[in-house]
Ligand code: GLV
């Protein structure tokens with residue numbers, strides 16, 4: 088294990104000093120686009136205004152023949168588009184693929200100053216992060232970058248879940264994790280072909296009614312992803328990095344998408360991926376705290392004064408712990424209000 092004394096030293100001569108805190112910026116939605124697709128590329132300046140994070144995807148969903156076009160397209164777009172305060176991220180190809188080395192080399196040396204976060208897919212353990220960490224330091228030094236690039240890992244292999252704490256703690260570059268339910272389902276041999284969301288077969292059924300054993304027994308669908316999301320949130324927060332829900336591929340099922348995003352929000356995630364413009368609005372709605380919760384939280388914080396002791400508000404007991412719960416809500420609301428004038432008005436901030 089690296090000594091805590093050395094943890095924040097650059098891993099290459101001339102590379103920028105690692106950050107001590109992950110910047111917590113609005114990142115309710117990470118909108119994916121294919122930089123090799125001319126039509127999508129043309130919409131980037133417009134979409135950039137509607138999303139917190141724009142991500143140029145080089146990995147899955149980009150056909151092998153388009154990999155180089157996607158990489159070069161992203162370099163061109165990053166150089167020519169004004170992203171305002173929207174963060175530009177990329178998802179590189181997996182580390183065992185023929186493209187990952189050149190993805191990193193070309194992106195960092197050409198547009199390293201435009202990118203904030205590099206998403207690394209199919210991370211299995213700390214060793215994958217260590218490899219990327221050192222290579223990024225070498226490339227940052229070569230490119231003369233002043234600000235370190237951050238790394239976001241997708242939690243999408245059984246080994247990755249087994250090693251999730253070590254992955255989060257592997258480098259000061261770690262910015263966050265996303266759940267990758269499609270690859271994770273395949274890796275675990277889960278028998279679902281859906282990307283995120285529930286499954287009609289995964290239920291808990293009520294016991295038979297002894298008075299009427301033949302009667303239909305109600306069954307309630309359960310959340311296939313609950314364990315993994317909760318585990319991811321704990322690993323991230325324990326290491327000072329940010330958890331995100333990943334993709335929901337049934338674009339037409341906006342209701343189930345909203346439910347999946349909300350489950351993740353309630354469990355502690357800060358955002359989710361958007362695969363289609365319709366999901367931008369869902370993520371904005373879900374990952375911005377509800378107005379009534381923010382107003383309630385402000386009321387509790389005001390009534391609690393220095394945050395100690397107990398008070399009754401509307402028949403509900405409030406104490407130091409609820410004060411902290413309310414602070415989570417208000418801090419998030421304040422950050423989002425600074426970006427979004429409509430939210431500022433609704434939150435009365
Ligand atoms: C995302 O990459 C997933 O595999 O779900």
Ligand code: MG
Nearest residue numbers: 147243267270
């Ligand atoms: Mg995947």
